[in-house]
Amino acid sequence: MKNKNILDLTNQYNNYIYPKPTQSLPEEWIKKNRFQICDPNYCWHRLWPEKPYSSKRLNVLIAGCGSDQAAILAKCNPNHSFVGVDLSENSLKHEKKLIKENNIKNLKLYCEDFRSVKFEEKFDYIISSGVIHHLDDPGTGLKYFYKNLKDEGVIYLMVYGDKKSYATNQVKKLFQKLDLKQNKDSINFIKNTITKLNNLHPAKIFSETEIKRDLNHPSGIVDFFLHKKENFFSIKELIKLLEKNKFVIKNFANGRIRPLSKFFTDAPLDIKEKIDSLPIEDKLEISQILNWNDRKIDLICCKSSNKKNSVIYNNINLEKIYTYQYHGVEYKIDGSNIKINDKINNGFFNLNFDNSKLEIHEILDGKKNLFDITTKFNKTEKRNFMSKILFMIENSILDFSYHPIVDYKKYYAIKTN
Numbered sequence: 001m002k003n004k005n006i007l008d009l010t011n012q013y014n015n016y017i018y019p020k021p022t023q024s025l026p027e028e029w030i031k032k033n034r035f036q037i038c039d040p041n042y043c044w045h046r047l048w049p050e051k052p053y054s055s056k057r058l059n060v061l062i063a064g065c066g067s068d069q070a071a072i073l074a075k076c077n078p079n080h081s082f083v084g085v086d087l088s089e090n091s092l093k094h095e096k097k098l099i100k101e102n103n104i105k106n107l108k109l110y111c112e113d114f115r116s117v118k119f120e121e122k123f124d125y126i127i128s129s130g131v132i133h134h135l136d137d138p139g140t141g142l143k144y145f146y147k148n149l150k151d152e153g154v155i156y157l158m159v160y161g162d163k164k165s166y167a168t169n170q171v172k173k174l175f176q177k178l179d180l181k182q183n184k185d186s187i188n189f190i191k192n193t194i195t196k197l198n199n200l201h202p203a204k205i206f207s208e209t210e211i212k213r214d215l216n217h218p219s220g221i222v223d224f225f226l227h228k229k230e231n232f233f234s235i236k237e238l239i240k241l242l243e244k245n246k247f248v249i250k251n252f253a254n255g256r257i258r259p260l261s262k263f264f265t266d267a268p269l270d271i272k273e274k275i276d277s278l279p280i281e282d283k284l285e286i287s288q289i290l291n292w293n294d295r296k297i298d299l300i301c302c303k304s305s306n307k308k309n310s311v312i313y314n315n316i317n318l319e320k321i322y323t324y325q326y327h328g329v330e331y332k333i334d335g336s337n338i339k340i341n342d343k344i345n346n347g348f349f350n351l352n353f354d355n356s357k358l359e360i361h362e363i364l365d366g367k368k369n370l371f372d373i374t375t376k377f378n379k380t381e382k383r384n385f386m387s388k389i390l391f392m393i394e395n396s397i398l399d400f401s402y403h404p405i406v407d408y409k410k411y412y413a414i415k416t417n
């Protein structure tokens with residue numbers, strides 16, 4: 001017997017499948033070189049920075065795969081095996097259409113509450129994006145992931161943050177008071193109400209920047225404004241929930257939450273020292289507030305027993321790392337000066353390494369480790385260089401791994417030929 005939460009979710013995602021499904025996988029993804037943020041080839045260095053890249057088969061679960069996510073990932077990663085589970089038969093119908101049209105052989109689908117599916121083999125990687133925050137108790141999802149994940153495995157988790165959505169959540173309270181149903185009239189009413197808001201109303205700004213596409217699509221409006229169950233998280237609450245279920249944050253999947261030191265470059269030394277000395281949970285709490293870019297919190301988590309591999313909880317051994325361009329960030333190199341446009345956070349940086357021995361492109365290529373890049377540097381040059389690199393990593397404008405990072409676009413090209 002399905003409980004009310006699961007019945008509501010099943011009905012909603014059968015009547016309003018979300019996201020608006022991909023019609024042509026080659027046209028909308030492959031030819032455009034578009035990829036999912038959780039694609040295991042593309043983000044290997046974020047999932048397993050402690051391991052060299054391998055194309056060996058991974059067993060991957062997508063819990064709440066929706067209308068196209070599983071098919072996209074399976075098509076783009078033919079070397080891995082995928083299982084997609086969703087409550088919505090209609091969403092899975094679309095996934096099946098994509099499987100057939102694109103001759104996908106490495107994906108199995110189940111129409112169930114993912115928490116009740118039993119598997120013989122544990123997973124290397126579990127993806128759950130926009131799902132557990134709709135459960136009555138999101139912890140039950142994490143408990144299931146723990147049980148079904150290999151010890152060295154990782155999960156990619158996306159849940160809503162509680163800051164940027166604050167104003168729209170106030171407006172939603174009105175819709176709840178009016179007891180709006182998930183139907184055409186409510187959808188039109190909501191659209192009109194949002195259009196009429198003052199242009200400076202934070203919910204209007206949010207709607208026009210964050211969910212513009214969703215506003216033009218009935219399922220988008222239902223998913224965003226008429227959901228019956230949603231949980232919004234502060235990063236601190238999320239860390240506690242993860243800890244309770246024996247997980248820790250291993251890495252962030254993008255730079256929406258983490259950047260912090262960029263806000264304090266001109267701060268007095270005692271303030272900098274105070275911030276530096278705070279526990280990581282407090283630092284992340286501050287950065288969530290200052291960045292205010294948490295509509296989605298995209299995390300990579302590992303079992304707490306693997307905390308040693310978390311790049312959030314451990315100091316980075318700078319000499320050993322290979323650094324790489326951060327997705328969503330643009331770089332312009334001019335001598336030993338680099339201009340950076342962080343499109344994810346609307347931020348600009350101008351960093352002058354002031355060192356003619358440095359070939360700056362090497363820090364974006366992921367091919368040489370920092371020890372090798374700095375062999376010719378004297379002590380002061382090395383210290384200056386390393387402090388800038390650390391600043392870039394802390395502020396999500398440079399990525400890294402303890403192993404060479406191979407250009408993910410190459411995998412993509414191979415896969416799509």
Ligand SMILES: C[S@@+](CC[C@H](N)C(=O)[O-])C[C@H]1O[C@@H](n2cnc3c(N)ncnc32)[C@H](O)[C@@H]1O
Pocket residue numbers: 009010013018019063064065066067068069085086087088091112113114115128129130131134223
């Ligand atoms: C917001 S959609 C996201 C879909 C997909 N993860 C993506 O990012 O495109 C949430 C999906 O999770 C599914 N879902 C929610 N709770 C679930 C559960 N307990 N078991 C299986 N699927 C679930 C819904 O049916 C819906 O298709």
